[in-house]
Amino acid sequence: MALYFFTPFIAIILTILGGGIIFYILGFNPIEALKFYFLTPISNLYGLSELLLKATPLCLIAIGLSFCFKSNNWNIGAEGQLTFGAIVGGGVALLFYNQEGFYILPLIIIAGAIGGMIFALIPAILKTYFNTNEILVSLMLVYVSKLLLDYLVVGPWSNPEGFNFPETRQFSDSSRMPLLFEGLRIHTGIFLALAAVMLSWFVLYKTYLGFQIKVSGLSLKTAKYAGFKGKTMILVVFMISGACAGLAGVGEITGPIGQLHRMISPDYGFTAIIVAFLGRLNPFGIIFASLVVALTYLGAETAQIFLQIPKYTGQVFQGMILFFLLASDYLLFFKVKILSLKKNELRH
């Protein structure tokens, strides 16, 4: 059990070592490079605020995904749910683009959550009633929502005064998440993420729904035997997951971005899958994991500036985390043994 929560740390250490080796091969001093990557970005207040800013959507989405993953439902399409949530929330924001009012932001947030929820319901309904594979459906729907967003920002929703740039109008101030500190980008959306953490802990560990999720995740046969309403549960966990992703999308467009355009998310929805597993699908583990993974985003940006290496190294690091996590989970209980076999014994 202790090991179970320990392997994420092993994975992180191995990732750092692996990163160091890659930097060395690229001809950098690995210690220096790693310092640029992991320490420089958070060595000042602005950096810390950026870290939290990036961790917020990751944490929110991962919390939602943990409901799905814990119950053996493989929702891979959080990126699509995020996008669709942003479209619906953004649509509401555009409706009020020239108005002010305290009620606007809550409306946008609710709309975004509902948008994500509806979008997540598609794979859930197809799975429960038509026996489709939720991995494929949810993944493919990502591209549907991204193309829809593309269409909206170049077509009907594009800014009439925007010289045909693929973006919408700027949202009004009432549509923006209040900033926490002057001059920093960190905004109140972080409280949404923290609320989601607390709420998910309560639901997962203290309610009948949480109990059903736990049992279904450990043994679907047992869940069936106990008579849990499997279909309802699948719909509910997808709805929770979609709502969280939708909230994350809304947080981005009403927070740092302030409008809709093509690039509202640097694949937060996909990266959050790594966050969820690195956090062991545990609400508090996910907070920690979202910070670690957010750091790889920031580090990639600093590395691009200072070391002139592409910021896509961030994805390399994220990939390594997942790889080492899965590997250490899998291999931890293995014993390495060198065997010598005679040739004829290998023949078949």
Added chain:
Amino acid sequence: MATDLRISNVSKIYPGCIANDNVSLQFKSGKIYALLGENGAGKSTLVKILSGVVSPDNGEVFLNEKNLKLSSPLDAKKNKIGMVFQHFNLFETLSVFENLSIDATEDNKSLRVRINEILKKYNFSIDLDVPVLNLSAGQKQKVEIIRCLLRSPKVLIMDEPTSVLTEQETEELFISLKKFCDEGILIIYITHKLKEVLSLCDEVAVMRKGKVVSVSQTQNERVETLANKMVGQKLAKIKKKINISKNKDEIFKVKHLNFYSDDPFETNLVNLNFSVKKGECLGIAGISGNGQNELFQILSGEIITPDTSIIFRNKEIAKLNPKQRREYLMAFSPEDRISQAAVPELKIYENVALNNFKSSNFFEKGLVNEKKIKEHSKKILSDFSVNTDNVELKSQFLSGGNLQKLILGRELITAPELLICYNPTWGLDVGAINYIHETLIKINNQEKSTILISTDTEELLKLSDRIAVIYKGKLSKIMPSEEVTPEKLGVLMGGGSID
């Protein structure tokens, strides 16, 4: 050449338990040896040591005075020790021949010739080119035996070989084993079935708690003496219970139960009709894989079949899920304790909460009422003498018998009118089996009914008032148990018919 296998002072210690405590045994070819013991007595560990799966912490194994280093199953094979495990290691979708050629060291042509020689010599009739999934359990076992024979073994170890066989197949197996023995193969027969020991074996070693407690000639033993040695205490004999009057109301009635599946690993059920009276135990016999799984799941509501009518206490329940059926006072104990009836990773009280019946208030307004669940769990642990009182313990630390007591306790504490159980004593030791049999008899005496789906004919004959046999998804005529003999059941279970 005579074979002499000697185990000398072998010990194996696992964290928290001594599996083998200084075990010494000697086996000589020309005899069939039984290794007898309850679950957890250390038989399996000893066998794993002999077959190279586990290395002992201490002690040595000698074959013809040669000290064997058995550090992998490959070493055991090299030293001509063959092993047939209780669960077959065959690829279901490959043909018999392909299965046998996987670990062979010769080309296919000569292998086929040798296999055919073995088939002829021992009168086995198996088609080498059909997929293994089409074979009966007995035939699959023969394939495993052939696999060993191909390596001309000196020692052949059989681990609980009859647990899936019919009476006829068991007899055939015994004939083959005696033949092997006459040919000089040393046979070690692992079992907890006492009658088999007496009818087949020459010498019997009894193990208890990791130690060898007795080695004796079987001719000097009786079922009772062996059982006492095995359990280490006098067993109270369960009385065959008195049949209850036949004019009771039918409490449970199944009509037109049909099930069709596209999955080739599932069995289709064809028009089953039966009923259960108040206080009665209906036994359903059959070799596993003849539709019992599907039947259990349909009766429990895990599978809903269209057009089936299930009447329970005058209500139609065919469309209800297991939880709803429980509310009508049905209870279910599935065969698979570890991945269905309970979740090993969950704590005891969490497993208890799986039977969330209506009056339990385990989950009030959607919230977990941990206190209530734990109180209830404590009661189950003490009422059904599970050997722990720690409800926070993870179920994986319970032995099979204790886990089964917990499951039965969970199902029975609601005083259900009908309990449906499927192989309730599968893999348990004598003490636990007795306890569970007593419990099942007790609920019948309290005018509650049971449906017992079991592959153990002895158990069925002991507990049932009426018995039917399921074969390839069809149910035989339902017979009063006093008219049924083990032989009759064997014929029906093997697909034959009686008149």
